[in-house]
Amino acid sequence: MPLPLALLLLVLMVLPARSEEVVAELSQSQVSITAGFSGSEIVVFGAVKRNAPTPGDGPLDVIVAVTGPSEPVIVRRKERRFGIWINGPGVRISSAPSLYALATTGPLDQIISHTDGLRYRVGLDQAIRLIDAPVWVDDPAEYREALVRLRSESGLYFQEVGSITLREDTLFHADIDLPAQLVEGDYEARIFLLRGREVVDIHTTSIQVRKVGLERWLYNMAHEQSLLYGFLSIAVALAAGWLASAFFRFFFP
Amino acid sequence: MNVYLPIAEVSVNAFLLLGLGGGVGLLSGLFGVGGGFLMTPLLILIGIPPAVAVATEANQIVASSFSGVLAHWRRRTVDVKMGLVLLAGGLVGSAIGVQIFKILLGLGQVELLVALCYVVFLGVVGVLMLIESIQALRKSRRGRARPQRRRHSWIHRLPFKMRFRASNLYISAVPPFFVGFFVGILAAIMGVGGGFIMVPAMIYLLGMATTVVVGTSLFQIMFVTGATTLLHAALNQTVDAVLALLLLVGGVVGTQIGVRLGPRLKAEQLRILLAMLVLLVCGKLGLDLVQTPDEFFSIGEAAQ
Numbered sequence: 001m002p003l004p005l006a007l008l009l010l011v012l013m014v015l016p017a018r019s020e021e022v023v024a025e026l027s028q029s030q031v032s033i034t035a036g037f038s039g040s041e042i043v044v045f046g047a048v049k050r051n052a053p054t055p056g057d058g059p060l061d062v063i064v065a066v067t068g069p070s071e072p073v074i075v076r077r078k079e080r081r082f083g084i085w086i087n088g089p090g091v092r093i094s095s096a097p098s099l100y101a102l103a104t105t106g107p108l109d110q111i112i113s114h115t116d117g118l119r120y121r122v123g124l125d126q127a128i129r130l131i132d133a134p135v136w137v138d139d140p141a142e143y144r145e146a147l148v149r150l151r152s153e154s155g156l157y158f159q160e161v162g163s164i165t166l167r168e169d170t171l172f173h174a175d176i177d178l179p180a181q182l183v184e185g186d187y188e189a190r191i192f193l194l195r196g197r198e199v200v201d202i203h204t205t206s207i208q209v210r211k212v213g214l215e216r217w218l219y220n221m222a223h224e225q226s227l228l229y230g231f232l233s234i235a236v237a238l239a240a241g242w243l244a245s246a247f248f249r250f251f252f253p
Numbered sequence: 254m255n256v257y258l259p260i261a262e263v264s265v266n267a268f269l270l271l272g273l274g275g276g277v278g279l280l281s282g283l284f285g286v287g288g289g290f291l292m293t294p295l296l297i298l299i300g301i302p303p304a305v306a307v308a309t310e311a312n313q314i315v316a317s318s319f320s321g322v323l324a325h326w327r328r329r330t331v332d333v334k335m336g337l338v339l340l341a342g343g344l345v346g347s348a349i350g351v352q353i354f355k356i357l358l359g360l361g362q363v364e365l366l367v368a369l370c371y372v373v374f375l376g377v378v379g380v381l382m383l384i385e386s387i388q389a390l391r392k393s394r395r396g397r398a399r400p401q402r403r404r405h406s407w408i409h410r411l412p413f414k415m416r417f418r419a420s421n422l423y424i425s426a427v428p429p430f431f432v433g434f435f436v437g438i439l440a441a442i443m444g445v446g447g448g449f450i451m452v453p454a455m456i457y458l459l460g461m462a463t464t465v466v467v468g469t470s471l472f473q474i475m476f477v478t479g480a481t482t483l484l485h486a487a488l489n490q491t492v493d494a495v496l497a498l499l500l501l502v503g504g505v506v507g508t509q510i511g512v513r514l515g516p517r518l519k520a521e522q523l524r525i526l527l528a529m530l531v532l533l534v535c536g537k538l539g540l541d542l543v544q545t546p547d548e549f550f551s552i553g554e555a556a557q
Contacts, residue, residue: 035495037257038264074553084542086365090553146550180255180264214495215259222260222490230486233312233494234479237501241319244505252513 019052022062022193024203031187032212037180042066042207044103044174046191058196061104061111062164063122064174065192066207068099068156069185075143089136091143093128098183100127100151102159103174105166113197120199122192124148124157155179182209260493261305267499269299274313274503281317281504282324282511283518284467284527286452289314289445289478290375291534292500293367301496303363307354307443308485308492309500311478314446316501317508318475324512325468332465335417336472338426339433339451343477346437351484354442358489368538370443374450375535382453383528390521421462429459433473441481446474449531463520 024046031040044064076090104111108123121127128148137143151157156179166172176189187207193200211219221229256267273295277288289310296306325331357363413426432454436447451470455461461469486492515523 033257035256036254038255071554076551076553078546078549078551085544085546087362087551143550147552150548150550150552180257181262183262211259215257218259218494222486222492222494226487226490227483229494230483230492233486233492233497234315234482236494236498237312237316237479237482238319240498240501240505241316241508242323244509245320245323248509248513 019050020060020193020195020200021049021051022191022201022203023047023049024191024205026189026205026207029205029207031178031182031207031209033182033184033210033215034212035214037182037215039180039182040178042176042178042189044176044189044191046172046174046203048170048193058198059111060166060169061106061194061197062166062172062174063105063108063112063192063194064103064164064176065122065127065190066099066101066176066178067097067127067188067190068183068209069187070095070097072096073147075147077143077146091137091140093144093147096128096147096151098156098185099178099187100124100157101176101178102161103163103176104159104161105164105172106162108159108161111194111197112192112199116194116197116199120190120192120202124152124159128157154181156181178209184209184211256495256499258301258305258493258496260491261301261309261496263300263302265299265301265496270496270499271503274500275507276503278317278320278504278507278509279511279514280507280527280530281314281448282321282508282513283515284448284452284511284523286446286448286470286527288317288448288504289440289443290371290449290531293443293445294371294534294538296496301493302491303367304354304358304489304491305493305496307363307367308482308489309496310445311440311481311485312492312494312497313500313504314478315475315482316497317504318446318471318478320505320508321471321512322468322475324509325471328468330465331468331472332417332461333472334415335422335429335459335461335465336469338415338429339436339469339473340476342430342433342435343437343440343447343473344480346434346439347441347477347481348437348484350438350441351481351488353438354485355488357442367443368542370439372535372539372542374439375531376539378449378453379528379531379535381457382524383532385457386521386524386528390525393521417461422460424459432458433477436473437477437481440474440477441484446478448474449527467515 024044027043072092072094073096074090074092076087078085079088112122117123117126128144148157164172164174187209189205189207191203254267255264257264277292281288293306293310297303357366415426416423436451440447448470452466455466456463482492
């Protein structure tokens with residue numbers, strides 16, 4: 001046996017082989033936003049791959065998390081000044097995903113340990129965090145909660161607890177319903193395999209959300225050739241105004 | 254049927270937008286107002302971001318006012334000379350207004366300013382118009398409707414006098430210029446044509462013949478909102494072409510119906526109706542400002 005090969009074999013034997021791995025595939029890795037876009041369903045198919053007999057310690061669980069592109073946002077609280085309600089100065093949340101969708105085999109606190117939840121930022125409580133709040137804020141948590149509440153109300157943040165069934169500790173699938181109010185960008189899908197509340201494997205893949213066709217064209221033009229876009233908008237308006245006028249004059253003189 | 258709006262990045266029902274456009278267009282043709290003072294708050298209500306609502310509404314008003322102007326043009330009820338003077342002021346005003354809007358967009362106080370503008374201007378205009386039109390209605394009931402004599406005030410002592418034949422006026426160009434200027438600023442900030450201020454100003458401040466007021470107002474509004482659309486598109490990229498198209502298809506049809514319906518109704522009654530509508534919107538917006546809100550928090554975009 002040549003030396004390099006022998007070395008390789010040795011290395012392979014010394015490395016702790018993971019006994020369980022997750023293999024997963026998405027029904028689509030690209031979401032196209034067309035003019036009639038009304039949301040999209042992503043199905044995650046997955047299986048657990050084993051190199052050794054099932055370790056007996058603790059139950060097996062799966063978490064699927066889909067995260068949209070993150071952007072800094074400002075959360076403002078209305079304050080009463082001079083008898084009217086106006087927006088206060090606002091707290092900057094340096095990174096908030098535009099979408100956060102979670103599907104699990106069970107309640108989060110029962111299937112993932114607190115440390116792993118923190119480490120991988122699983123769950124709404126961990127995914128959106130306020131790093132440093134300004135000193136004048138009495139209750140910074142309130143602002144974070146408000147962001148989660150408002151985005152949950154508009155269907156952008158959701159956790160479907162217990163929506164995944166794991167068959168024979170091997171096969172699973174998760175349906176993630178993406179809402180119509182999607183923004184463009186690279187979305188990340190992470191599939192966690194957990195054994196006894198500890199993460200044993202993660203499969204990460206990306207979903208590209210893109211405007212296509214007319215939507216793409218209009219959006220690009222509005223940003224790249226803003227002046228031409230402005231003139232075209234006016235031209236369309238004038239044409240419509242004239243058409244309606246001509247139409248009514250012809251039929252209802 | 255839902256449509257995804259490329260700039261607003263929300264999905265809304267297309268028929269709802271067509272209906273809104275139609276209803277507001279009807280008012281536009283009837284009263285010579287753009288209808289923006291109704292449409293912009295409604296758009297924000299259905300979830301369009303305020304910045305997009307304001308800019309896109311300006312674009313829609315271009316369509317409905319052009320459609321209205323065409324109808325008035327044929328009836329020769331447009332005072333082009335007066336319109337051009339108003340327009341000169343309007344263009345300067347809207348350029349300043351768009352800049353103010355851009356600054357406030359960054360401060361997060363656009364909503365407040367827009368709401369305050371609405372409450373103040375709608376309130377003042379609505380009350381004045383209501384009082385005047387009720388008085389006019391009473392007079393005409395008593396059957397002593399005599400033509401009012403033109404009072405000579407400070408307005409008539411200003412320089413740059415011009416003759417506005419269609420309006421039956423010989424006055425300085427300064428007051429119309431400033432009326433236009435003021436309305437131009439509002440047009441940019443509030444996403445309105447400003448007709449609801451322009452029309453009363455033309456009647457009571459400038460003393461124009463009422464027959465040409467609506468047509469001339471629409472004529473001026475068309476150009477000012479056109480400029481506003483262009484400026485918003487170039488500076489803020491907030492004009493949504495798909496939203497505008499849906500609104501204006503409904504809008505231009507509504508306007509044509511309004512223009513045909515207008516002459517069949519009595520002018521005083523029409524003004525009372527408009528005054529009440531203006532006050533209704535004002536009341537609703539005013540209440541929102543002082544009432545304890547259900548939701549204290551709002552999310553805004555932050556600079557990178």
